[in-house]
Each structure stands twice: as structure tokens, then as C-alpha cells.
Amino acid sequence: MVEFTAHNIDLGNGLYTISDKNPPIKTHPYLNSSLKLIKEFLKENNQISLVDLGCLEGGYTIEFAKAGINSLGIDVRESNIQACNYCQSIIKLPNLRFVKDDVLNIRNYGKFDVSFCSGLLYHLNKPISFLKDLSHVTNKIVIIQTHFSTTDDSPDLINKYNLSELTENESVPGRWAIEYANQSEHKKREKHRWSSWDNDSSFWIQKEYLIEEIKKSGFELVMEQYDNLHDIAET
Numbered sequence: 001m002v003e004f005t006a007h008n009i010d011l012g013n014g015l016y017t018i019s020d021k022n023p024p025i026k027t028h029p030y031l032n033s034s035l036k037l038i039k040e041f042l043k044e045n046n047q048i049s050l051v052d053l054g055c056l057e058g059g060y061t062i063e064f065a066k067a068g069i070n071s072l073g074i075d076v077r078e079s080n081i082q083a084c085n086y087c088q089s090i091i092k093l094p095n096l097r098f099v100k101d102d103v104l105n106i107r108n109y110g111k112f113d114v115s116f117c118s119g120l121l122y123h124l125n126k127p128i129s130f131l132k133d134l135s136h137v138t139n140k141i142v143i144i145q146t147h148f149s150t151t152d153d154s155p156d157l158i159n160k161y162n163l164s165e166l167t168e169n170e171s172v173p174g175r176w177a178i179e180y181a182n183q184s185e186h187k188k189r190e191k192h193r194w195s196s197w198d199n200d201s202s203f204w205i206q207k208e209y210l211i212e213e214i215k216k217s218g219f220e221l222v223m224e225q226y227d228n229l230h231d232i233a234e235t
Contacts (some may be wrong), residue, residue: 002086003079005193007059011090017057017083025059026066030118033227034060034143035067038114041141051112051137053103054120056193058084064116065096072109073098076197077190102197106133115142122147123179125199128170128213135218142219148207149175163204172213174205 007025008018016024025031042048048069052061055073057080065071075081075098084098099109103120115138121127134142151166164176179196180186186200196202205213214222 002083004057004083007057007083009057009059009062009087011087015090017059017087026063028060029227030145031060031063033225034116035064036227037143037225038069038141042113045113045140048114049112050114050116051106051109052116052118053106054117054123055084055098056080056119058087058098060116060118061098062087062091062093062096065093068095069114070095071097072112074101074103074106074109076100076102077193079190080193104130104133106137109137111137111139113140114138117142118145119194120146122177122204123196123199123202125196125201125203126170127203127205127210128172128217131213131217138219142214144214146210147177147204148210149173149204150207166206169203172205172209174203174209176201177204 004017008016008022010016010024010026014020016022038048050064050069050071052064052071052073055061055075058073061071061073061084073084075084078100081098081100088096088098115134117134121130121144124130147161149163149166153165157163162178166173166175168174169176178201180189180192180200185192189195189197211222
């Protein structure tokens with residue numbers, strides 16, 4: 001049985017992956033702000049290609065494909081890819097494809113006009129190295145939605161996210177976040193669908209350094225987009 005933990009996808013004919021009582025992912029502000037950005041910057045490109053990195057259950061990938069974008073979703077977990085393929089078997093979009101693989105292998109898939117990196121960067125232990133991979137495979141736009149570190153040492157914040165003290169990794173400041181507390185938990189990683197894959201801890205770069213590292217990776221213009229703050233405030 002295919003299980004959906006996050007993406008409530010409208011599959012048509014009144015069928016939803018979670019419930020018709022919940023807001024579908026097509027209304028999600030992250031998605032719609034990204035679509036506005038893509039249409040504004042690539043409005044003269046009729047054949048836009050996009051990769052959704054760590055696509056989870058495929059909701060965003062599917063909505064990008066519905067918008068006419070040639071979309072590839074990549075996820076490492078078998079359970080997530082089963083969910084993605086279930087959706088594709090129903091909606092049958094010709095410009096939609098899913099692959100089961102580690103996103104660290106992204107260079108094997110060629111280049112894309114857009115790289116969509118939502119909820120992924122903060123699950124990596126070498127995020128700067130991955131930013132360089134994104135620069136290599138992205139022709140036009142990278143969209144990143146991620147957690148980041150600050151200098152705030154308040155116990156409530158540190159304890160909530162299991163964060164370390166400020167330290168350095170890949171020559172930039174940030175904090176480590178625990179993904180798996182022990183080897184036993186790591187062995188169950190297939191079931192932890194919202195966690196990292198190989199690394200037991202991930203590194204959250206301090207915000208101002210993250211912005212600088214995105215620029216250093218080769219993206220000439222770096223912008224923060226705020227039109228999804230309403231959604232954040234409600235979650």
C-alpha cells in the first residue's frame with residue numbers, strides 16, 4: 001500500500017493522495033511563488049526543464065509538470081518513489097519523470113533550466129559542495145527553501161532543532177543538527193522519510209554566509225523571496 005505523509009496531490013476525478021478535506025499541494029505558497037519566479041525569468045522559454053531534488057512524494061514535481069515544465073523528480077527512498085510512480089500511473093503526464101537515486105549523483109542527469117531544492121539542503125553534511133553541484137547542472141535558476149543557522153543561542157531554539165554550538169564546516173560558520181541519534185536509527189532510514197540519507201548529522205550554514213556561498217557557487221543574482229511567509233506563520 002502506498003502511503004503519503006506530506007503531499008496532498010489532486011489526481012483528478014475527486015481523488016487526492018491524502019484527503020479532499022486538506023488543502024492540496026497545488027495551493028502551497030512555496031509552489032506558487034516558485035512558479036511566478038520561473039514564469040517571470042523564463043517567460044520567453046517554451047521548453048523549460050526542471051529537476052526537483054529530494055522530491056519526497058512528487059507533489060511539487062507533478063505541479064510543475066502540470067504547468068507545462070519538463071520535470072524530473074529524484075528521491076533516494078523506495079517508499080517515496082513508489083508514491084511518485086503511483087501518481088504518475090494515474091495522471092500520465094508525458095513531461096513528468098521520476099528516478100530513484102541519491103541527489104548527490106545529480107551531475108549524472110545533465111543540465112536543467114531550473115533546480116528546485118526545497119527542504120533538502122539542511123539535510124546534507126556538505127551543503128557547499130552540493131551548491132557547487134547545483135551550479136554545474138543549472139542553466140538559469142536555482143530555488144532553495146532551507147533552514148539556516150543564526151547566532152541566537154537561546155536554549156529553546158537549540159533544543160527544538162537539536163543544534164550544536166556555532167562551529168565551522170567547509171570553512172563556513174553554522175551549526176550541526178542531529179539526524180540519527182545512533183546506528184540503530186540510521187538502519188531504519190528508509191522509514192524516516194523526512195530525514196537525511198547517509199549522514200547522521202547535517203550542517204546548517206549561518207544565513208549570511210549561505211547567501212554568500214550561493215553567489216560564490218556561480219549564481220550572479222541571489223534574492224530572498226518573501227511571498228510564502230503567510231504559510232510559514234501558520235505551520
